[in-house]
Amino acid sequence: MTEVDATNKIGKYFVWLAWLIALAILVFVFQDILDEQTNPNTNPEYALSAQGKAEVYLKQNRYGHYLTRGEINEHPVTFLLDTGATEVSIPATVAEQLNLPTFGSYPVQTANGSVKVYQTKIELLSIGNIFLYNVRAHINPAMQGDEILLGMSALKKVEFLQTGKQLILREQ
CATH class of the missing domain: 1.20.5 (Single alpha-helices involved in coiled-coils or other helix-helix interfaces)
Structure with missing residues (x-):
């Protein structure tokens, strides 16, 4: 060669x-x-309103959903806002990582049928500068992935306003 x-x-x-x-x-x-x-909200924008209330501004993702980074008991998580969910619904694998306690089980009806979930309570749930305390939630062993459904047990504690492809969450 x-x-x-x-x-x-x-x-x-x-x-x-x-x-x-x-x-x-x-x-x-x-x-x-x-x-x-x-998830266009990995670092959601937030500010204080003219009345001094915490506000978080979320952008719609390409599928029309609102995903955002937040925290449960100071551990980072991803939330999918779901006004059709009665409670915050946490996949069992995520709940295990968060060391969430359980307080009994009960059946719920989901889009995929009936499933047995486990009641839990979130001491601190936060998105941007909004902090919610003692939020009812359940642990759902049938949920796949790591997104937590942010249901009405949390959303009823904030005001929300959708304008175009933006959602504003404001503390009450």
């Missing part, structure tokens, strides 16, 4: 390596764009 052949072979490896690096960079950049479209 001549020196020219060895140089050509090394050159081909570097071209392949450059393409792989370029592809990895594109995946990294586009994954951030897709994540932003799925």
Whole structure:
């Protein structure tokens, strides 16, 4: 094998390596764009109203839903706002990570049928500068994923106003 052949072979490896690096960079950049479209509220905007009340501004995601980052008992979580849910509904895997206590079980009717859930209470639920205390919730072993349904047991404690593709949550 001549020196020219060895140089050509090394050159081909570097071209392949450059393409792989370029592809990895594109995946990294586009994954951030897709994540932003799925949950545009990973750092929700918040402020105080003219009356001094806490307000959080949420953007609709590309599917028309409102997802946001928040906290349960000072642990970061992702909420999906659901005015059709009676209570905050937490997947069992997430509840386990949060070390939430249970206070008995009861059946509930969901979009996927009847399921047995476990009553719990959230000491502190927060989104931006809104803080809710002693929120009723249940742990749902049938829920998949890590999104927590933010139901009416929490939402009834805030005012909400939708304008276009934005939702404003305001403390009462």
